[in-house]
Amino acid sequence: MLPRTLCLIVLGTSLLWGCDKNADSEATTEVVFRHALEDSPISLDPAHAATVSAKFLAVNLYDTLYRYKYLARPYELVPNLATSLPQISTDGLEYTIQIQAGTYFQDDPVFINGSGREVTAADFIYSIKRQLDPQTRAQGAWLWVDNIAGLKAWSEAGADYRLPVSGLQAPSRYAIKITLNHANPYFTHSLAQGFAAIVPVEAISKWGREFSSRPVGSGPFQLASFNTSQAVLVRNKNYREDFFSLESEGGIQENHPRLASNNGQKLPLSDRIELLFIKDDVARWNALESDAVDSILAPATLLTQILTTDSEANTRFKLKPALTEKYELLAAREAGFVRINFNMDDANIGYSTDPERNQANLALRCAIRKSYNWKARNQIFSQGSGQVFAGIIPPIVYEFDPEFSPESIRHDPSGARELLRQHGWNADNLPMLTYGYSVSVTQNQMFEQFRGFLIEIGYPAEKIQARKFANFGDFLRALHENNLNTIPSGWEMDYPDASDTLQLYYGPNRTPGSNNANFNNPEYDRLFRKARYMPQSPERTTTLAQLNQIVTDACVTISGLARTRIFIWNKRANVIPDRAFTGGYFLRFATLNTAGNKPESP
Amino acid sequence: MTASLKSAKFSSRYKLPALGTLIFIGFIGILLTLAVYPLAEWQTISPDRFAGISLEHPLGTNALGQDIASRAEKASWHSLRIGFLVALCAGLLGVSLGLLSGWYAGRWPDTVILWLTGVMEAIPFYLFVAALAYALRQFNWSMELAMVITFWTTMARLIRAEVIRLKQRDFILSARAIGLSPGRTLTAHILPNTLPVLLVQLSMIFIAAIKAEVILSFLGLGNNSNISWGQMISESTHEVISGHYMNFVSASILLFMLIYSISLITDSLQTRSDPRQGIA
Numbered sequence: 001m002l003p004r005t006l007c008l009i010v011l012g013t014s015l016l017w018g019c020d021k022n023a024d025s026e027a028t029t030e031v032v033f034r035h036a037l038e039d040s041p042i043s044l045d046p047a048h049a050a051t052v053s054a055k056f057l058a059v060n061l062y063d064t065l066y067r068y069k070y071l072a073r074p075y076e077l078v079p080n081l082a083t084s085l086p087q088i089s090t091d092g093l094e095y096t097i098q099i100q101a102g103t104y105f106q107d108d109p110v111f112i113n114g115s116g117r118e119v120t121a122a123d124f125i126y127s128i129k130r131q132l133d134p135q136t137r138a139q140g141a142w143l144w145v146d147n148i149a150g151l152k153a154w155s156e157a158g159a160d161y162r163l164p165v166s167g168l169q170a171p172s173r174y175a176i177k178i179t180l181n182h183a184n185p186y187f188t189h190s191l192a193q194g195f196a197a198i199v200p201v202e203a204i205s206k207w208g209r210e211f212s213s214r215p216v217g218s219g220p221f222q223l224a225s226f227n228t229s230q231a232v233l234v235r236n237k238n239y240r241e242d243f244f245s246l247e248s249e250g251g252i253q254e255n256h257p258r259l260a261s262n263n264g265q266k267l268p269l270s271d272r273i274e275l276l277f278i279k280d281d282v283a284r285w286n287a288l289e290s291d292a293v294d295s296i297l298a299p300a301t302l303l304t305q306i307l308t309t310d311s312e313a314n315t316r317f318k319l320k321p322a323l324t325e326k327y328e329l330l331a332a333r334e335a336g337f338v339r340i341n342f343n344m345d346d347a348n349i350g351y352s353t354d355p356e357r358n359q360a361n362l363a364l365r366c367a368i369r370k371s372y373n374w375k376a377r378n379q380i381f382s383q384g385s386g387q388v389f390a391g392i393i394p395p396i397v398y399e400f401d402p403e404f405s406p407e408s409i410r411h412d413p414s415g416a417r418e419l420l421r422q423h424g425w426n427a428d429n430l431p432m433l434t435y436g437y438s439v440s441v442t443q444n445q446m447f448e449q450f451r452g453f454l455i456e457i458g459y460p461a462e463k464i465q466a467r468k469f470a471n472f473g474d475f476l477r478a479l480h481e482n483n484l485n486t487i488p489s490g491w492e493m494d495y496p497d498a499s500d501t502l503q504l505y506y507g508p509n510r511t512p513g514s515n516n517a518n519f520n521n522p523e524y525d526r527l528f529r530k531a532r533y534m535p536q537s538p539e540r541t542t543t544l545a546q547l548n549q550i551v552t553d554a555c556v557t558i559s560g561l562a563r564t565r566i567f568i569w570n571k572r573a574n575v576i577p578d579r580a581f582t583g584g585y586f587l588r589f590a591t592l593n594t595a596g597n598k599p600e601s602p
Numbered sequence: 603m604t605a606s607l608k609s610a611k612f613s614s615r616y617k618l619p620a621l622g623t624l625i626f627i628g629f630i631g632i633l634l635t636l637a638v639y640p641l642a643e644w645q646t647i648s649p650d651r652f653a654g655i656s657l658e659h660p661l662g663t664n665a666l667g668q669d670i671a672s673r674a675e676k677a678s679w680h681s682l683r684i685g686f687l688v689a690l691c692a693g694l695l696g697v698s699l700g701l702l703s704g705w706y707a708g709r710w711p712d713t714v715i716l717w718l719t720g721v722m723e724a725i726p727f728y729l730f731v732a733a734l735a736y737a738l739r740q741f742n743w744s745m746e747l748a749m750v751i752t753f754w755t756t757m758a759r760l761i762r763a764e765v766i767r768l769k770q771r772d773f774i775l776s777a778r779a780i781g782l783s784p785g786r787t788l789t790a791h792i793l794p795n796t797l798p799v800l801l802v803q804l805s806m807i808f809i810a811a812i813k814a815e816v817i818l819s820f821l822g823l824g825n826n827s828n829i830s831w832g833q834m835i836s837e838s839t840h841e842v843i844s845g846h847y848m849n850f851v852s853a854s855i856l857l858f859m860l861i862y863s864i865s866l867i868t869d870s871l872q873t874r875s876d877p878r879q880g881i882a
Binding site for chain 1 (some may be wrong): 643645646647649651665666668736821822823827833836837839840843844
């Protein structure tokens with residue numbers, strides 16, 4: 001009896017050992033890359049890819065016609081689903097784009113037999129039309145509504161998908177012909193946005209609103225799970241034959257020896273991506289330190305703990321010696337900026353039908369702007385690493401004018417007090433300010449700092465109210481419902497041109513569009529329409545400077561600060577996690593170093 | 603009962619409340635001292651970031667150059683106000699419903715109140731307070747209201763049990779026999795006899811309210827226009843990592859002093875009101 005029992009025990013143990021060995025073996029062969037984002041997306045529908053995290057996921061779950069090169073700086077467009085850059089007619093109005101044959105959507109029950117069908121030109125046309133369908137309540141319509149011929153009329157006529165749009169045609173299964181209303185040298189950039197991701201009609205028909213959490217795309221990854229704390233993506237086995245080439249991505253062998261080792265490998269390089277949504281700065285840093293994630297955007301509030309203090313005038317950033325063994329760093333000027341907008345729809349602070357009150361409100365806004373100390377903001381919340389600039393054209397774009405009058409960023413509390421006094425403002429008649437933000441320690445402190453600046457000029461503390469929102473989605477909803485009059489805002493640019501930030505104050509883009517200040521100035525709108533499609537030229541630069549001046553003179557915003565984004569990653573990861581313009585495109589190139597995860601020497 | 607056991611019971615009965623009272627007096631003393639000390643306003647920011655302890659800033663300053671002592675004092679009064687207000691309102695609600703439920707035990711008012719109590723208690727406590735506070739966030743007293751709505755249930759259950767017990771006693775039967783109205787009987791004869799239970803429960807609501815406020819503020823769901831210990835502690839999560847401890851230390855010590863002192867006093871009250879704990 002005993003030998004038999006022993007045999008069973010040995011056999012059982014062997015089987016368990018065998019199973020365990022197999023599991024281990026699978027675990028070691030699967031490449032899992034983990035990245036932390038600062039917020040969770042409220043929707044995975046590309047029509048709502050308006051936030052950093054939503055765009056990040058959209059460009060990985062879906063295909064876009066174009067994307068930005070992984071490593072080329074300044075940023076360069078490269079074909080993604082398209083076979084080449086568009087052929088543009090001599091008048092700049094017609095774009096002809098070929099898409100790659102043999103690209104399939106991921107397998108999903110929405111398709112016949114559950115097998116993903118081929119992506120065609122018609123899918124692109126459907127996806128763009130969908131952006132203009134009022135039922136979609138999409139946020140990316142502004143990119144195309146005035147650009148593509150017939151699209152606005154199609155939308156206004158009821159958005160019937162059976163009806164054609166004159167500017168969107170599919171001459172063949174794999175050819176797209178786009179006709180523009182006017183030549184636009186920046187149009188191709190719009191086809192690299194998360195909003196331009198290609199979706200299958202079957203999925204929208206089947207899932208309806210549920211599509212926002214059940215993505216069906218043809219991108220390098222497909223969704224395995226998603227909740228408010230993390231999203232897990234796995235390799236889309238239907239993804240087309242796409243191979244990594246350091247040279248094609250704008251990289252140089254000498255600068256990127258580790259990335260070069262991936263040359264010729266099929267994309268995506270990782271089997272599984274785990275995206276953790278970690279809002280709190282300290283928690284995000286702890287996640288990196290405890291190896292729960294491989295890369296993060298370094299928390300600005302912790303930069304003094306992360307970086308050396310001997311950086312030359314903050315232009316070069318180095319990790320503290322204790323961290324250099326384990327981590328690598330990339331510092332990049334933000335492709336965008338932060339500012340505080342005033343809601344011009346609020347008659348207490350914005351436009352009023354009474355001309356006298358209008359003038360008083362203008363003085364009030366200007367006084368608040370004078371009270372704001374950007375230097376202190378930069379020092380406390382970015383450890384001085386950002387660049388304070390006047391106006392709304394940030395330093396990263398060509399049209400940035402370093403000579404633009406710095407008056408609007410001068411901290412001048414006595415001037416602010418005088419301005420308030422001149423226009424009859426006092427503690428009794430100053431209006432209530434409602435300052436909204438999605439709750440976090442940093443945002444809370446930013447509010448306290450804003451309140452502190454205003455107290456300095458005699459604004460009663462009880463008239464500066466914080467409106468806290470549990471997440472960024474709730475904050476956006478409040479913006480759309482026009483419930484705030486003081487709006488701290490950040491803008492990550494969609495494409496590297498000043499028109500992308502100037503459109504933030506273009507009248508037709510008012511809430512729920514990107515103009516959350518609801519600024520409405522006919523002269524501004526006229527000049528913007530004139531300048532946005534002009535090629536770079538001295539005339540365009542002059543017009544953009546005029547636009548910058550109009551917004552500055554109207555004191556519609558307290559602007560601005562272009563932060564330096566510090567990306568840090570564990571050396572076991574083989575990646576450059578820069579996401580300016582490129583969004584989350586880098587995920588397909590992210591992998592872990594081979595040879596037992598030991599990093600090569602840099 | 604042996605002499606040593608008697609001595610231990612005597613000690614716990616008199617020393618604990620004395621210690622609790624002492625700590626509470628110390629806590630109030632600190633607040634009064636800070637109230638008369640010429641400190642900057644708690645909202646005022648200054649370029650003097652992370653300043654050390656000095657006469658001007660007895661507890662230093664935080665990342666925005668705000669005076670920590672001033673913020674700690676304001677947060678303490680804020681907590682006391684919430685504690686008292688919630689204890690009072692939730693106590694009133696709980697006592698009223700408990701008296702009603704106990705008096706009409708087995709009849710429809712009792713059934714309705716018990717059902718309501720059961721429903722409220724079935725919902726996870728902090729989750730419910732957080733959800734209510736968030737849903738009513740535009741209302742300045744949202745957090746206090748959320749706590750009152752959730753904290754009355756235990757009080758109501760205890761008072762109900764006391765009323766059911768007391769209303770069978772001879773003195774209540776006599777009161778009813780001479781034609782005293784139910785309201786008069788409840789307020790003049792039953793309520794005074796529930797005082798020990800009521801006091802203990804009130805102090806427990808007081809503690810729970812303060813703890814809930816600290817947790818909600820820590821999570822960022824606190825009052826918009828006030829400073830709180832929870833907010834100070836959440837700020838300190840960024841500061842401790844860089845070696846700035848005063849925000850954390852001052853908020854934590856004051857929180858500890860208040861909660862610990864009230865807990866000791868409550869324990870003592872509980873012991874005194876429990877006949878089984880009496881000294882033989």
